[in-house]
Amino acid sequence: MSVSRAAAGRFAVRRSGAGAQVALFAGVPLLVALIALPWYGSSEALRLVVEFACVLMMAQMWNFLAGYGGIVSIGQQAYIGLGGYALVALANHLGVNPFLAVPLAGIVAALLAVPTSFIVFRLKGAYFAVGTWAVAESYRLVLANVRLFGGGSGESLTALEGIPRATRELVTYEMAVALGVAAVVGVYALIRSRLGLALTAIRDSERASASAGVDVRRTTRAIYVIAALGAGLAGALYFLAQLQISPDAAFGMSWIPLMFFAVVIGGIGTIEGPIVGTLLYFVLRQLFSDLGAWYLVALGILSIVVMLAAPEGLWGLAARRWNLHLFPVRRRLEVADETGRTNGDQHP
Secondary structure, rough: OOOHHHHHHHHHEEEHHHHHHHHHHHHHHHHHHHHHHOOOOOHEEEHHHHHHHHHHHHHHHHHHHHHHHHOOOOHHHHHHHHHHHHHHHHHOOOOOOOOHHHHHHHHHHHHHHHHHHHOOOOOHHHHHHHHHHHHHHHHHHHOOOOOOHOHHEEEOOHHOOOOHHHHHHHHHHHHHHHHHHHHHHHHHHHHHHHHHHHHHHHHHOOHHHHHOOHHHHHHEEEEEEHHHHHHHHHHHHHOOOOOOOHHHHHHHHHHHHHHHHHHHOOOOOOHHHHHHHHHHHHHHHHHHHOOOHHHHHHHHHHHHHHHHOOOOOHHHHHHHHHHOOOOOOOOEEEEOOOOOOEEOOOOO
8 A cells, every 4th residue: 555745754764862862961071071080080990990991892792792683602701812912912022002002902803703703603502602612711721821921820011111100091091981982882883784784683583684685694793703803902901901911811701791790780782781781780899899709699699680570671671661762773753743743652
């Protein structure tokens, strides 16, 4: 049945809404305050923001893979570690400026993800998840036996020794803010792009997306490499701030529960979820870290409670309750009245 031009003119497809405007007006002052933090904050505050940015980047990359692509990897620590070791190799052994080595380390991690993707994507389902972990362990064992990087005990980032501490902290902090913002904006832009449409189609049904003309293999490998780039940048930035690296710290399994907590608690498959989850993680850590092992038990119990009571996460629960979307990616069909104004009602 055809639709008349007059009737068609009464509809409008929109993505943005009041929530996006709130994010813009609140985000700009927050960003300005973060940029200016070195001039009024303590060194401890700077280090906390750097760590927050690193964890946020890791969570956004894992959410990009699992939440939007349905690709559940438990081996993303491979690229966190590779990014950290690439930083050390470039700065300590090749004489590259350590701050310039951070983006280069991310590129190295992405390049290594290309051949790795041809191996892990031969596996499906649970075998894929286990395969990604096996790859991460393989990288850890290889670097633990390389004497050039200190073997199992690791190596210090000696390239920073000639740089004053104040300069080092300032540049590291500003890089962390820039990369943290870039991770959020970059994932948002990718999800709104044609690649994002193909990705969500593959997540819903690989067979249906392939029949619609989506190249499933190229798309999944592309997002795997992009996620490796982000994880490599986060790893390089983290170990730049830590001033030393070891195989167990770089490739440890502790990274996976951290990313899982931030994404699942905040809301998987949303841009806002990892932000909320990462913020909650740091708040709980600051409040209850003195409890020792009980603090980790409390995080586990909280994760279980949230997954049972609100599978969509805390942000997903809030978004459903108040129809709030700070980073809207879904299209809305709105009906216009006789004056041409839309009423904001959503239609399937």
